[in-house]
Amino acid sequence: MLQFILRRIGISALVLLLGSALMFFATINAGDPLFDLRESRATNRDQLIAARIELMHLDMPWWQRYLTWLAGAGKCLVLQCDLGTSRDGANINSLLLSSAGASLRLVSLSVALAIVIGILLGVLSAIRQYSGFDYSITFLAFLFFSLPVFWAAVLLKEFGAYRFNNWIADPVLSTTAMAVIALIFALVVAAVLGGGLKREAITFVVTFAVVFGAVTVFDRVQWWRQPALGLPIIVLGGLAALAFFLVLTVGLSERRILYSGLGTVAAGVVAYFVTAPLVENPSGWGTILLLALVAAAVGAAIGWFFGGFEKKIAMFVCSGTALAFAFLVFMDQLLRNWGSFLQVAARPISTIGDARIPYAKLDGNFYIFIYNWGVQLILPTIVLTLISIAGYSRYTRSSMLETINQDYIRTARSKGLSDRVVYSKHALRNALIPITTIVAFDFANLLGGAVVTETVFGWKGLGDMFKTGLDFVDPGPVMAYYVVAGTAAVFMNMIADIAYAFLDPRIRR
């Protein structure tokens, strides 16, 4: 194994080095770094040109410029990077730090979302193979996969920012709009739950009625400007989470675990009132994290004491339910502050930048600060997520289908296991092995490939740095981008290979 890892590292380093030379050569030949000065009629034009030649070492041959850069970048190995300066004299080290930070924030969330949603959709469409749901997901996956990012982002800004801001100023939904929303929900839920035609029809009608009713009430009570969940919905959500965890593990028939789960929800209701002052105005993320930990611990404790002979599963179910409940309480509080945020920012969503209002000028509680960066994360995250969801759902679907058709699944079925157990315990886990490769790939891909998204939404991330560098034919920023994106790609690839070897013993030979 060690030899395998070392060989991988050696190859990766070589790939990076060759790639950097290629990248450098391509960048400095991408245009004329003096372009803007050539048409200038300033009296000191020649001096300006000379100064830039000096600053960017344009008088050196390309290999000498490259070696100069490599000498500085090589120091990264001893953690003393010197990536040089950009055309306007900015220190690229510090430029890179902030850019990589912005990109990571943007990409982490969308990767996480894409994985969860993508895998979920993939599994569902594999289980409901050749159903209307499956076809719809396939259609949408291809649609999103082939979406031109630039166009989608601009459209999203038009609807998600400009029109949403107009609407939120005086939010009223027409009856038609409500009906359409309810219709979409009803179609989706009916398709996902499946069953016979009659069952689907009933699901459809019920969902339509519930959603239509809910939206009407929301509209009446001005929910769009002053939203909240309220205890009843939090409790409902907690119960749904409990059901989810039970289905994933032992099913509803295991009474002891079901009751300890219900007890967790009851404890949550008590905690809701006890911790209210803390949650309403927390001092920072520390408090929130601490509360989450307490919730998980309480859930685990309930599972331990009431779980009977299946303590481990009971602890998992109860702490999962407790965390979900805590999350809902947090969301409730976040929603309650939406109105205050609207007072600070009358048009809540801005089309550019990673914060709505400069932090130095922002005045408000913990939740207002979350909104300040949160609202700016929504639109770019949607774009990035939509694109990678497509891939994940397709890969998961085929991987799941392949697993379902294996002999051992047939064996599992024939010995009388329920669908739930077969899918969640036997099929899903094995089907997820190939997905690890894609996750690793995708993360590196997104980190480097968010150029367009970042540009359109005015984020100063790695992509923006790359683009600016390329526009100015300035190799410094482009190479800094390469150092991060290239390393991430090669490193993630390596991690995937190693993880694969760990997960699937058949590979390790």
Place this chain on the structure above:
Amino acid sequence: MAVVAAGALALAGCTSDTSTPDDTTTAGQGETGGTDNETATDDGESTEGAGEETSTAKVDLGDVVTNDDTISFSTGSEQYNAYNGDTSATNSTYNATVNAQVNSGFWYWGTDGTVYPNEWFGTYEKTSDDPLTVEYTISDEAVWSDGTPITANDYLLSWASTNPEVLGGADALGFDPVSDMSTYVQDTPEAEVDGKTFTLTYADPNPDWEIMVSGALPAHVAAEQSGLEPGELAQAILDGDTETVAKVSEFWNTGWVFNDYQIEDDSIVPSSGPYTLEGAVWEKDLSLGLVPNEEFWGTPPATGNLVFKFAAPETHVQALQNGDINVIEPQATVDTVDQIKNMGDTVALQTGNEMTWEHLDFNFAEGSVFSEDEGGLAAREAFAMCVPRQQIVQNLIQPINPEAEVMNLREVFPFQTEKYNEVLSAAYDGRYDEVDIEGAKAKLEEAGVETPVDVRIGYSAPNQRRTDEVTTIKSSCDEAGFNIIDAGDPTFFESGGPLEVGDWEVALFAWAGSGQIASGRPIYSTDGTQNFGGYSNDEVDEAWKTLSTSLDPEVQLEQTKIIEKLLWDTLYGIPVFAHPGVVGYDASIENVRHTAVQTGVSWNAEQWVRAQ
């Protein structure tokens, strides 16, 4: 139905009670609360027509009381990074735009490139023609925002920072300037330490003397940061004490550069303009919000927060629509103009000319059909006759700027109406206004070249507009016996590229006007550094020499007429049009005015104010 009822019950407790909608509306308006609108109504109206028949100077707003409103503007995604934008590393538009608001000087550019004095800042006067001597007097009220008076000390440092030979030159001093003032003003300025006046003596007559000096950086800060007393530095410059002056160069080069995009010590960036960086809100990667300079002795800024946003140009139009940026100067394309027009009443649009002009230049080098040895003047005339300039302007420029017209001069722009008309009547008789295919055929015959004549029009690709121009020219000139070849090339301007090698008969590009009087000399005089085609004419050389050594506007005007006429008669090249410019802004903001000058629309940002 039961389900709906249950749902409604569950939802009943689910609205937060933080605010009522009414509160929110008033709170929104509260942001813009503040001051009475004291804009003089006459001036307000006169700016409505956006550049028509109005003065090109700033309007007089009368007494202005700064409100606490916010107006945002963006030049692009590059971030501000230097308070000293005069070094070769920091000289950029994005620094200049911000620095213009925190550093004022003796004069400013009007919207057509006219130089207007800032009387509140000080006065200047030419006291002698030979040698050219200019005396500057700084207003007694003029102070930096830290309370230090603005004095001759600051201007002495400006001069010293251009590495004058009398102080030992660049090697001894070590400044890294873009200005080359000390090659014109070679002797130490006459001044007294802490004095309010200084006198510059030029080695040679310089017609652009007026724009040589405007603002200055705070010498007392540079001195203190370099371990000197404020007066010590000025005295050292006056005494020619190279060693002491050289101590300042390191701070001057690097101390005012903020590569981490934050100002750690406010005291090193005092302001002499309407706004200041002291206490400014600088959010790295996002925006820089200037605040009013409390010590400013001129007309205070109208709006309390001027925010420069660092956003890529392609995001500007939507950001304007959503109110994220209030004033934008987007790329002048038909698309952006249409987009802004379609945004409705809340957004206003201004179009106009830029001081950048497109032209077709002939190649006079050996082997070119337009050189004197081959087709000569007749071939050039034939080409000029068939180029459909009117059609190019109509199809490509007027959709953006409806008032655009064909440009018939090189040194004066059509929007500098009076001077343009005067020079035009003396220099050009309208002979190439209409396309004349038959005339062009005859001229080609006269030139004695074999038709069809291959003409490569070189330009820097990709550039859709220039590609369209070449196509338009081709469709007309091919009829006259030319064979126009689109020689657009990404490497056109590069060293070793087509322009340098000479792989072109006609070059299509633009010169950005500098507002200087004598800056055209290297373009049109024999062996000039920017005379790419190798044009040579003794009379033109002579006229440029007279012009650039004369200080008399009358003489300069006369010489301009002579030059323009000769350039038409001998056909150096053909001017086509002035580039169009577009400004989009929140319609509730007053005093936003497009300017042709490269300072950009923020030239009068301190006057922008939202109507109440």
